[in-house]
Amino acid sequence: MPTFVIIGASLAGAKAAETLRAEGFDGRIVLVGEETERPYERPPLSKGYMLGKEPLDKAFVHDEAWYAEHDVELMLGCRATNLDADTHTVTLDGVAKLTYDKLLLATGSRVRTLSVPGAELSGVRYLRTIDEAETLLERLRDGSQVLVVGAGWIGLEVAGAAREHGCPVTVVPVRSLPLPRGVGDRVGAVFRDLHVAHGVDFRFGMGIREFGGSGGQVTHAVLEDGTEVPADLVVAGVGIRPATELADAGGLAVDNGVVTDAALRTANPDVYACGDVASFEHPLIGERIRVEHWSNALNGGPAAARSMLGQPVSYDRVPYFFTDQYDLGMEYAGWAPHGSYDSVVFRGDVAAREFVAFWVKGGRVLAGMNVNIWDVQDDIQALVRAGFTGHRVDETRLSDPSVPLRDALQ
Numbered sequence: 001m002p003t004f005v006i007i008g009a010s011l012a013g014a015k016a017a018e019t020l021r022a023e024g025f026d027g028r029i030v031l032v033g034e035e036t037e038r039p040y041e042r043p044p045l046s047k048g049y050m051l052g053k054e055p056l057d058k059a060f061v062h063d064e065a066w067y068a069e070h071d072v073e074l075m076l077g078c079r080a081t082n083l084d085a086d087t088h089t090v091t092l093d094g095v096a097k098l099t100y101d102k103l104l105l106a107t108g109s110r111v112r113t114l115s116v117p118g119a120e121l122s123g124v125r126y127l128r129t130i131d132e133a134e135t136l137l138e139r140l141r142d143g144s145q146v147l148v149v150g151a152g153w154i155g156l157e158v159a160g161a162a163r164e165h166g167c168p169v170t171v172v173p174v175r176s177l178p179l180p181r182g183v184g185d186r187v188g189a190v191f192r193d194l195h196v197a198h199g200v201d202f203r204f205g206m207g208i209r210e211f212g213g214s215g216g217q218v219t220h221a222v223l224e225d226g227t228e229v230p231a232d233l234v235v236a237g238v239g240i241r242p243a244t245e246l247a248d249a250g251g252l253a254v255d256n257g258v259v260t261d262a263a264l265r266t267a268n269p270d271v272y273a274c275g276d277v278a279s280f281e282h283p284l285i286g287e288r289i290r291v292e293h294w295s296n297a298l299n300g301g302p303a304a305a306r307s308m309l310g311q312p313v314s315y316d317r318v319p320y321f322f323t324d325q326y327d328l329g330m331e332y333a334g335w336a337p338h339g340s341y342d343s344v345v346f347r348g349d350v351a352a353r354e355f356v357a358f359w360v361k362g363g364r365v366l367a368g369m370n371v372n373i374w375d376v377q378d379d380i381q382a383l384v385r386a387g388f389t390g391h392r393v394d395e396t397r398l399s400d401p402s403v404p405l406r407d408a409l410q
């Protein structure tokens with residue numbers, strides 16, 4: 001009976017296990033995770049749960065009984081510490097050996113941490129896990145004075161949740177506007193204005209020099225210009241890095257993630273990777289990309305499972321993510337990193353935060369974002385697919401809300 005081992009018991013890993021069984025695999029499945037919780041989804045940690053509106057049990061991928069019912073061996077609180085791809089062996093917690101016929105790496109990401117003086121003080125925190133979310137929620141409910149370092153998606157969501165709990169919030173972004181540079185200045189300004197309207201105090205273009213504290217607890221941050229900002233809770237959202245330690249140990253190719261082909265296979269025929277940790281050849285986009293988003297874990301896990309079963313797989317989902325902040329809901333689909341597009345075309349009312357934006361290069365749509373406008377994702381993704389296969393839009397029609405989106409194609 002073949003043994004398939006999945007390292008990383010989160011969304012991608014759990015969805016892969018589910019698909020293996022759904023596709024009729026009747027061998028042994030072992031799902032190994034270093035966290036002590038069974039697989040869960042992370043988006044609610046900075047949204048519904050952090051707002052105190054959604055219970056944690058809604059975040060779990062499967063109910064507790066599912067694993068036994070589907071004969072999936074769930075090894076929690078257990079870290080894979082070494083990989084010997086030649087002997088098909090994974091070492092667990094430095095001791096136990098587990099041999100596999102096929103191995104899936106779904107080890108996800110780890111948060112980047114701050115290295116300024118005082119970053120070790122109690123009250124300087126990060127958000128990736130349920131434990132961390134529980135602690136943060138408790139502190140927000142206590143009315144902490146919050147400082148958010150970094151104004152990416154997670155930083156802004158935490159800032160929004162903190163304001164909704166009534167906490168005073170200062171955000172120290174890395175740049176002169178919030179969000180990754182790739183979204184462009186106008187979209188960055190929309191999110192800045194949203195948070196300013198809800199009482200967030202931004203200190204733009206100002207790094208943190210150090211944190212100061214009393215009795216081991218953070219009390220304030222000192223910015224680069226010497227300004228002191230009081231804070232008894234600091235949440236740093238300064239990015240993540242792929243958790244490639246096991247792939248490194250196994251001598252697999254790693255280049256901003258575990259390198260795979262479009263079937264999520266590494267160069268080693270029995271090792272696969274999916275979710276945040278995979279840097280995969282994207283058939284539509286035509287380059288190797290790594291996607292740090294929920295839908296890539298949701299869909300990449302099943303794709304990797306089918307590949308492990310020997311089915312033909314060409315994983316070509318359009319990258320997609322979403323955010324919810326205050327009364328703003330947003331979805332984004334496509335691939336338009338900084339420098340890859342030459343204009344951003346808007347349709348709708350940007351000032352009222354009800355619009356669609358498109359990142360366009362040479363008339364081809366690379367990505368689209370709908371803000372407080374719904375039921376347009378299929379059309380946006382169709383335009384992105386058309387764009388990456390060389391079809392151009394008429395930008396005047398694209399920006400005109402009275403023209404159906406699909407009719408914007410030339």
Ligand SMILES: Cc1cc2nc3c(=O)[nH]c(=O)nc-3n(C[C@H](O)[C@H](O)[C@H](O)COP(=O)(O)OP(=O)(O)OC[C@H]3O[C@@H](n4cnc5c(N)ncnc54)[C@H](O)[C@@H]3O)c2cc1C
Pocket residue numbers: 007008009010011012013032033034035041042043044045046078079080081106107108109110127128129154243246274275276277291292293294295297320321322323324
């Ligand atoms: C607070 C928060 C909010 C988010 N909100 C959104 C959102 O709104 N929209 C969106 O699209 N995306 C969002 N994301 C991103 C999304 O959650 C991730 O893309 C997704 O979790 C990736 O899933 P994954 O299964 O690939 O990896 P992960 O969720 O990172 O899970 C990997 C698991 O593997 C474990 N692991 C790692 N190494 C080992 C090892 N050697 N041995 C055993 N176990 C190991 C880790 O501990 C972890 O449990 C959010 C993320 C966070 C943290």
